[in-house]
Amino acid sequence: MPSERPHIPRREVTGAWFLLLGYATLLTGMVWDGQWHGDVGPDDFWTAPHLLLYAGTGIIGLTCLTVVLRATWARGPATTTPSVTVLRTFRAPWPFLVGGLGAAGNLLYAGSDLWWHEVYGFDIAAGTTPSHFGLGLSIQVEIFAMIMAFAVLRRTRAERWGLALAVGLATLGSTSAFGMVSEMIFAWLPGVAPRVLGLGAAAALILSLVIGLTRSWHWPAATGLTFVLVQGGLSLFAPAATRWYAEAIGQPMRDYAANMPQALIGFPVTYPLIALLAGGMTAWAVRRAVSPVRIAMAAGALAGINTALFYGGLGLLEMNLAVTLAAVTALGAGAGWLGWQCAVLLRRFGERGLAVPRAVAA
Amino acid sequence: MRRALTALTTGTAALVAILAAILVAAPAVLTLAGPAAAAPSPGPVTAAPSPGPATAAPEPAAAPPLPGEIVHTETVPMSDGAPITVGFTEWPVRALQSLDFTFEPAGGIEGRTGLVTTVSPSGDRKGLKGIVLQRRGDAIVLPRHPRAERVWGLDVVSLPEEGTWRFEFVVERAGTTSTGVLPVQAIGQPGPPLAVSWTIALLPWAPVAVLVGAGWMRTRGIRRGVKPGWSG
Numbered sequence: 001m002p003s004e005r006p007h008i009p010r011r012e013v014t015g016a017w018f019l020l021l022g023y024a025t026l027l028t029g030m031v032w033d034g035q036w037h038g039d040v041g042p043d044d045f046w047t048a049p050h051l052l053l054y055a056g057t058g059i060i061g062l063t064c065l066t067v068v069l070r071a072t073w074a075r076g077p078a079t080t081t082p083s084v085t086v087l088r089t090f091r092a093p094w095p096f097l098v099g100g101l102g103a104a105g106n107l108l109y110a111g112s113d114l115w116w117h118e119v120y121g122f123d124i125a126a127g128t129t130p131s132h133f134g135l136g137l138s139i140q141v142e143i144f145a146m147i148m149a150f151a152v153l154r155r156t157r158a159e160r161w162g163l164a165l166a167v168g169l170a171t172l173g174s175t176s177a178f179g180m181v182s183e184m185i186f187a188w189l190p191g192v193a194p195r196v197l198g199l200g201a202a203a204a205l206i207l208s209l210v211i212g213l214t215r216s217w218h219w220p221a222a223t224g225l226t227f228v229l230v231q232g233g234l235s236l237f238a239p240a241a242t243r244w245y246a247e248a249i250g251q252p253m254r255d256y257a258a259n260m261p262q263a264l265i266g267f268p269v270t271y272p273l274i275a276l277l278a279g280g281m282t283a284w285a286v287r288r289a290v291s292p293v294r295i296a297m298a299a300g301a302l303a304g305i306n307t308a309l310f311y312g313g314l315g316l317l318e319m320n321l322a323v324t325l326a327a328v329t330a331l332g333a334g335a336g337w338l339g340w341q342c343a344v345l346l347r348r349f350g351e352r353g354l355a356v357p358r359a360v361a362a
Numbered sequence: 363m364r365r366a367l368t369a370l371t372t373g374t375a376a377l378v379a380i381l382a383a384i385l386v387a388a389p390a391v392l393t394l395a396g397p398a399a400a401a402p403s404p405g406p407v408t409a410a411p412s413p414g415p416a417t418a419a420p421e422p423a424a425a426p427p428l429p430g431e432i433v434h435t436e437t438v439p440m441s442d443g444a445p446i447t448v449g450f451t452e453w454p455v456r457a458l459q460s461l462d463f464t465f466e467p468a469g470g471i472e473g474r475t476g477l478v479t480t481v482s483p484s485g486d487r488k489g490l491k492g493i494v495l496q497r498r499g500d501a502i503v504l505p506r507h508p509r510a511e512r513v514w515g516l517d518v519v520s521l522p523e524e525g526t527w528r529f530e531f532v533v534e535r536a537g538t539t540s541t542g543v544l545p546v547q548a549i550g551q552p553g554p555p556l557a558v559s560w561t562i563a564l565l566p567w568a569p570v571a572v573l574v575g576a577g578w579m580r581t582r583g584i585r586r587g588v589k590p591g592w593s594g
Contacts, residue, residue, distance in 0.1 A: 041508060041517055105566070112563070119553040121452075121460030122518050127491065130556075130563030137567060215592050254517075255505030256496050286592045293590050341585050348584055 006080040008152060011070045012093055013159075016149035018063040019099055020166055023146050026056025026139065027173045028234065031263050035238035039257035040246045043122040045114050048245055054110065060142050061103030064096040071096075081152050082349055094349070095152060099145030105138035128180045140177035143170045151213055151346040163210075164219055168226025171206050172234070172267050178202040191320030192327050193311060200307035200328040203271060204300030204335035205342075207278055211296050212343025217283035220299070224275025231269065235261035268310035274303050293340050300336020304328035427464045427510035438531055442540035444468040446476075446531055449513075457524040457551040464507050465514040467533055476504035476514050477532040483525025483548075490519055501532065521548040 029052030036049050071079065072091045081093040092100070113131035120129075150166045153159035175198075182198025189197075210220050239259045246253055253259065278299040285295045308328045312321040426432060427449060434453035438446040449464035467474060479501045482489030487500040495516075496503040507515020521527055529544040553559065 043518070109563075116553075116559075120458050120551075121520065127522070130559045134563045134566075252508045252511070254508050255511075289592075291590055292592055340590075344585050344588050345581055348588075 006152070006155070007077050008081060008155075009071075009074065009076075009079050011067050011074070012079060012081060012096070012149070013153065015063050015067040015096060016146075016153055016159075017162065019060055019095075019142075019146040019149050020162060020169070022056045022059030022063060023142060023166075023169055023173065024056070025059060026053055026142070027169055027230075028237065029053030029056060030139075030173070030176065031234045031266070032238045032241050034266070035242045035262050036245070038262055039239070039242050039253055039259050040251050041254060043117070045117070048241075054107070057103050057106045057110075057139075057142070060099055060145075061107070064100030064103060064145070067096040068092045068100065095145050095148035098148060099142055102138050102141030102145055105141065106135060109134035109138055128183065133180055133184075136177040136180050140174060143173055146170065147209070148346065148349070151343075152349055154213070160214070160219065161222070163213070164222040164226045165229075167206055167210055167223040168228075168230045171203060171223070171227050171271065172230050172263070174202040174206065175199055175266050186327075189323075189327065191323035193308075193317040193319035193324055195317060196308050196311050196319065196324050197304075197328050197331050199267060199311075200304035200332050201335040203267075203274070203303035203307060204332035205339045207275060207303050208296035208300050208336040208339030209343050209346075211278060211282055211299060212292065212340040213346060215282075215286075215292065217279040217286070219279075220282060221276050221279030224272035224279070227275065228272050231263055231267065234263040238263055265314065265316060268307055270306055270310050271303070274299070274306045277302060293337065296340035296343075297333040297336040300332040300334070300339065301329045302332070304330075304332025304335075307332075427466065427507065427513045427515070428462065431462065432464065436544060436546075438529075438542040438544045440467075440531065440533060440540040440542040442533075442538065444533075444540065446533070446542060446544075448529070448544060449515075455521060455546060455548045457548045458520050458522055458556075459552055460518045460520040462507070462518065463516045464510060465504055465531075467514075470512065471506070471514055473535055475534040477501040477534070478504055479528075479530040479532075480521075481528040481530065482521075482523045483527060484523060489523065489527060490516070490521065501530075521546070524548050524550050 029049045033047070033049035033053060036047065037043065068086075068090055071083065071093060072089065079093055081095070083091055083093045084097060086092050086097065109131055113129075113135060116129055116131045146166050147163070147170055150159065150163035154163060178198035178201060179195045180198075182201070183194045186192060186194035186197050207220060207223070210223050214220070239261050243253075243259060245251075278295075281295050281299060282292075284290070285292065305325060305328065308319075308321065308325045311317045312319060312324065426435075428451065431451045432449040434450045436448045436450075438448060440446060445468055447464075447466045447468075449466070450461060451463075452459060452461035455461065465476060465478070467476065477498060479487055480490035481487050488497075490502065496505065502516075504514035505516075507513055508517055525548060527546040527548060529546055531542045531544070533540050
């Protein structure tokens with residue numbers, strides 16, 4: 001191994017943690033907003049959950065802007081993080097360029113969402129709207145930026161835990177974009193619940209990405225733990241905050257509102273078991289020198305199967321379980337392969353600028 | 363690292379302070395759903411037989427629900443002779459535009475269970491979707507309206523299709539069942555055609571998809587040149 005370590009300036013390290021803080025804020029607002037719509041209902045642009053959501057986006061956007069400006073004006077050794085020059089002036093490390101574009105897109109689509117609701121009202125049950133679709137994709141871009149920022153780090157235990165926490169947040173947070181896109185793409189498939197395919201693919205992609213990035217059994221397992229913290233924490237927070245907020249502004253709860261945590265059914269609560277299993281599979285494969293691509297694909301397929309069994313068991317989504325299981329297993333394996341490929345690229349991301357032999361086993 | 367953590371802690375503290383300020387100020391600053399927020403439960407209403415603006419005059423239970431919001435009513439004859447009065451907060455009803463419905467059976471909702479099956483113009487018997495809608499088969503079990511608890515109601519819902527909808531009512535009371543049907547005409551949606559809205563919303567993602575695709579192809583050499591292994 002080369003003796004030198006990647007040079008990642010402090011601004012990027014601090015920036016990565018701020019992306020995490022911003023996205024955690026955004027996700028808290030998003031989950032609270034969903035709980036609010038279900039339990040209480042009335043909506044406008046300025047509800048407290050919306051403010052939290054946009055505060056999170058603001059943190060992400062300002063963080064990216066700050067890092068890019070400081071990178072542009074910085075003296076001293078250049079960052080090893082792959083960067084791009086924007087408008088012939090600004091030096092932008094890729095994670096922060098992506099995050100900044102995601103935040104900008106988020107705010108633009110938020111403006112279009114405001115217009116949408118002025119024209120159509122605040123029907124929350126109308127299905128996916130164009131503005132919500134754009135919001136969901138922009139937020140997914142912010143998620144990718146956060147993971148990229150931590151994928152570059154991974155030098156210390158704290159930074160690896162940062163990656164695990166980012167992945168825990170991303171797993172729950174990806175439900176929005178992946179759910180909407182899958183409902184658009186797979187609606188024509190007979191007997192299949194499109195949302196199961198989307199959520200299964202998200203779980204598969206993220207889990208295999210962690211396996212490929214860290215190449216150790218600890219971190220897939222650790223992401224199961226961080227997912228429990230994220231889902232558990234939001235499941236405690238959202239119903240309580242909804243009750244409190246409704247009381248504070250004098251809004252009654254809906255007749256059927258059970259005030260049950262919606263975060264518990266937003267993504268399978270059984271997912272951490274799959275993350276642990278993926279950790280076990282990785283440990284076994286390392287000892288037996290089994291191809292990691294196969295393990296990534298197998299973990300992806302398992303994540304897909306888990307999603308179908310969870311929603312099939314709950315009976316929340318209309319589906320033919322056998323057909324959905326077959327489809328999500330294949331899609332999960334494919335997403336597992338994709339996650340591995342992305343991990344290969346992200347590992348090279350962190351290694352660029354070093355004297356790394358071309359034939360390195362990545 | 364220490365500076366990063368210090369900055370993060372400071373940022374978190376600042377955010378918590380901002381949120382605390384927002385939440386403390388929420389009752390005063392945030393008003394929801396216009397007049398509904400000011401009168402969240404069936405409060406003082408007028409005795410006017412037709413819907414109109416609310417006044418401060420107190421009135422017994424027979425007053426219409428959601429004063430100042432209901433702009434149109436229809437009466438649905440039921441098989442047991444006890445009609446249902448359906449209130450609309452928007453009239454005419456436009457496809458995709460949200461509104462509230464109230465459903466008030468003669469004699470009140472106490473001791474009665476109301477079911478409505480919303481059949482879309484294209485024949486979908488679950489035409490009206492919702493997050494918190496209890497169902498029995500295709501039918502929605504009518505909840506109390508959140509801001510008018512003495513009647514049934516659906517708040518912030520929309521009819522997604524243009525054309526004539528059929529609201530098929532069933533009211534159960536003490537082992538007896540009555541039925542009735544209300545046709546509801548949904549005229550064309552407001553705003554630009556949906557295809558235009560979707561095109562504008564999706565357009566920014568076309569170059570993103572092209573860039574990601576091109577980047578994926580360009581990095582094929584890197585991805586294929588790496589021998590899969592567990593080292594590192």
